[in-house]
Amino acid sequence: MPGFISYQSIDELNSEWKLKIDLGILSRQVNFRARITEKRKPEFLSFELKGLDENVMGSGVLLLKKESITETSVTFKISLEAGGQSAPLVNSLVSSALRSQIGEFETQLRKILIP
Amino acid sequence: MLEIGDSEFDVVVIGSGAGGLTSAILAHDRGSKTVVLEKSRMLGGTTSISAGVIWIPNNIHSLDAGVQDTREAALTYLRRITMNTGDTGLLDTFIDEGPKMIDYIGTHTPVKFGVSMFPDYHPEFEGARHGRSLDQEPFDGSILPPDIFERIRRSPFFPPITMRERDEWKSILNFDFELMAKRIENKIFTMGSALIGALLKGCLDRNIRVIPEAHVTNLITKDGKTIGANVKHDDGYVAITADRAVILASGGFDWNDQMKKDFLRIPVVTPLGVPSNEGDGITMGIELGAGLGNMSEAWWSPVIKVPGEELEGKPLARPFNSERALPGSIMVNRAGKRFVNEAHNYNDVGKALHTFDPVSFEYSNIPCFLIFDDNYRRHYNFLTIMPGDPLPNWILRKNSLKELALELGINGDVLSDTVSIFNKYAETGVDLEFHRGASDYDRAYGDIAVSPNPCLGTLAVPPYYGVQVLPGTLGTKGGLKINSESRVLNIRGALIAGLFATGNVTASPMGGGYPGAGVTIGQAMVFGYLAGIYSSSDKN
Numbered sequence: 001m002p003g004f005i006s007y008q009s010i011d012e013l014n015s016e017w018k019l020k021i022d023l024g025i026l027s028r029q030v031n032f033r034a035r036i037t038e039k040r041k042p043e044f045l046s047f048e049l050k051g052l053d054e055n056v057m058g059s060g061v062l063l064l065k066k067e068s069i070t071e072t073s074v075t076f077k078i079s080l081e082a083g084g085q086s087a088p089l090v091n092s093l094v095s096s097a098l099r100s101q102i103g104e105f106e107t108q109l110r111k112i113l114i115p
Numbered sequence: 116m117l118e119i120g121d122s123e124f125d126v127v128v129i130g131s132g133a134g135g136l137t138s139a140i141l142a143h144d145r146g147s148k149t150v151v152l153e154k155s156r157m158l159g160g161t162t163s164i165s166a167g168v169i170w171i172p173n174n175i176h177s178l179d180a181g182v183q184d185t186r187e188a189a190l191t192y193l194r195r196i197t198m199n200t201g202d203t204g205l206l207d208t209f210i211d212e213g214p215k216m217i218d219y220i221g222t223h224t225p226v227k228f229g230v231s232m233f234p235d236y237h238p239e240f241e242g243a244r245h246g247r248s249l250d251q252e253p254f255d256g257s258i259l260p261p262d263i264f265e266r267i268r269r270s271p272f273f274p275p276i277t278m279r280e281r282d283e284w285k286s287i288l289n290f291d292f293e294l295m296a297k298r299i300e301n302k303i304f305t306m307g308s309a310l311i312g313a314l315l316k317g318c319l320d321r322n323i324r325v326i327p328e329a330h331v332t333n334l335i336t337k338d339g340k341t342i343g344a345n346v347k348h349d350d351g352y353v354a355i356t357a358d359r360a361v362i363l364a365s366g367g368f369d370w371n372d373q374m375k376k377d378f379l380r381i382p383v384v385t386p387l388g389v390p391s392n393e394g395d396g397i398t399m400g401i402e403l404g405a406g407l408g409n410m411s412e413a414w415w416s417p418v419i420k421v422p423g424e425e426l427e428g429k430p431l432a433r434p435f436n437s438e439r440a441l442p443g444s445i446m447v448n449r450a451g452k453r454f455v456n457e458a459h460n461y462n463d464v465g466k467a468l469h470t471f472d473p474v475s476f477e478y479s480n481i482p483c484f485l486i487f488d489d490n491y492r493r494h495y496n497f498l499t500i501m502p503g504d505p506l507p508n509w510i511l512r513k514n515s516l517k518e519l520a521l522e523l524g525i526n527g528d529v530l531s532d533t534v535s536i537f538n539k540y541a542e543t544g545v546d547l548e549f550h551r552g553a554s555d556y557d558r559a560y561g562d563i564a565v566s567p568n569p570c571l572g573t574l575a576v577p578p579y580y581g582v583q584v585l586p587g588t589l590g591t592k593g594g595l596k597i598n599s600e601s602r603v604l605n606i607r608g609a610l611i612a613g614l615f616a617t618g619n620v621t622a623s624p625m626g627g628g629y630p631g632a633g634v635t636i637g638q639a640m641v642f643g644y645l646a647g648i649y650s651s652s653d654k655n
Binding site: 093 | 295
């Protein structure tokens with residue numbers, strides 16, 4: 001996972017993540033609290049994110065779908081939204097950063113799944 | 116990767132900051148086939164992450180805006196602020212050639228100047244003025260080729276606004292964040308990136324090649340004349356010839372730990388410039404016998420390190436100006452004492468961190484600390500943290516000054532006394548010790564809604580907050596000695612044929628002084644302008 005620094009499980013539903021996010025103008029370590037809002041094993045997971053040091057909230061979904069004996073499609077959606085007065089600027093920076101970082105995530109995931 | 120292609124040129128410019136690009140434009144316009152080589156994958160050097168302001172006394176834009184300026188006033192001010200530590204002959208050159216450079220660049224490139232009425236950094240000195248600093252108009256980056264646009268840095272320090280907008284809006288709390296978001300989405304550059312974008316457009320319009328990731332490892336000489344450079348590029352080496360001259364514009368040595376240890380006057384200095392400032396040009400000049408000057412000096416600044424922030428893989432520190440000038444903050448050392456007018460310009464506050472105590476045999480003010488109370492926190496930003504934002508864990512918060520002092524390693528009793536005394540100053544509006552808020556410079560960063568002194572407010576509302584402050588630099592300013600034609604001089608004062616230099620790779624004529632906002636870029640562009648002209652003259 002691009003930018004991954006560390007992960008700490010708090011309980012079955014809650015965890016804390018340290019990620020390095022490249023905002024283009026700089027890269028920055030962001031600490032998130034993640035809370036799983038729904039889990040249907042083995043194919044569905046939804047979660048919420050809250051910035052611990054930043055005025056940022058988010059949510060995401062991971063969906064796995066069996067296509068055939070040998071193929072599984074993976075859908076990962078994530079949205080982040082800054083709050084506070086500087087939100088428009090931060091959202092603009094995060095928007096392009098997230099696109100680039102998710103693209104990298106997809107590439108790396110493909111390499112792992114399809115060696 | 117942009118290919119070098121041709122390897123035969125008249126003039127080779129090393130470095131793509133404002134000084135390098137200005138010299139390339141002038142060299143081209145004087146008939147030289149010119150190339151710009153940049154070591155980094157990103158273009159624009161430290162200029163690109165700066166405010167992009169250019170300090171040029173007596174320039175036409177400021178005069179048109181009503182600034183009453185003269186050559187003599189500027190020289191009087193410069194002699195005072197440099198304390199005669201700089202090269203007085205080069206100061207004359209700077210004053211005389213600066214307005215010509217501004218005329219030329221403003222007329223012959225897409226660079227568009229506006230006038231910032233910001234005060235000189237010691238407005239109380241004779242000859243000081245408001246309005247000598249030129250700001251950049253926003254520049255539309257979408258007109259650049261995509262592979263060039265993507266390689267221009269945006270500043271990690273400044274939001275996408277102009278300096279005049281900053282002057283007008285005063286506080287970050289008044290900034291137009293919607294406008295900033297639109298500027299990013301629409302590829303609009305401001306400040307340093309606008310200056311670099313416009314200068315790059317000027318280069319591209321002239322078919323001047325600007326090559327990133329082209330690391331010059333050494334200069335090539337023949338019969339005592341500089342005739343080219345060996346370049347590491349695309350996993351190989353290329354020899355680039357320069358029939359007329361090589362112009363060094365490769366920045367200072369702020370990211371070279373060994374050179375900092377060898378030359379600077381204090382042992383550890385945190386850099387704010389781009390990581391490619393590793394002293395390459397100075398090293399190459401020394402190899403050819405160049406004389407050095409001003410090596411212990413830098414454009415100083417106090418800095419705060421934000422854990423986890425990086426620029427191009429290197430730790431990023433932040434300068435801070437308003438945080439030192441707004442009501443409700445003070446700076447103290449480990450003894451718990453204030454030691455400077457916190458609101459003073461960053462260069463002079465930076466120097467105050469260098470004080471050495473011969474009794475304790477240590478630097479009294481390294482580290483020092485910025486302390487503020489909850490009233491400050493609720494009213495003002497702190498770096499990028501706005502009122503109401505979560506408090507990051509690198510800012511210490513305690514319910515009393517004594518607890519804060521204990522945690523930070525400050526003498527708590529003295530800190531309490533210091534704050535009591537400071538609070539009395541805040542009530543009267545007069546800082547009897549350090550005169551904070553007495554000058555126009557201080558007040559430019561204060562809160563005009565606060566009276567009687569926009570820079571003074573009590574620290575009386577808990578909790579209290581503290582962060583460590585360290586000595587830093589915007590860039591070093593010691594380097595190769597040059598003459599009034601930007602020709603590099605050897606250790607005995609004779610010319611090194613075919614070698615020119617400008618910017619932080621040179622010994623700054625400003626000595627230990629920092630006259631006003633934008634003098635770093637102003638100096639680089641003036642001597643870059645001259646390097647471009649004389650590198651292409653018949654004398655070469």
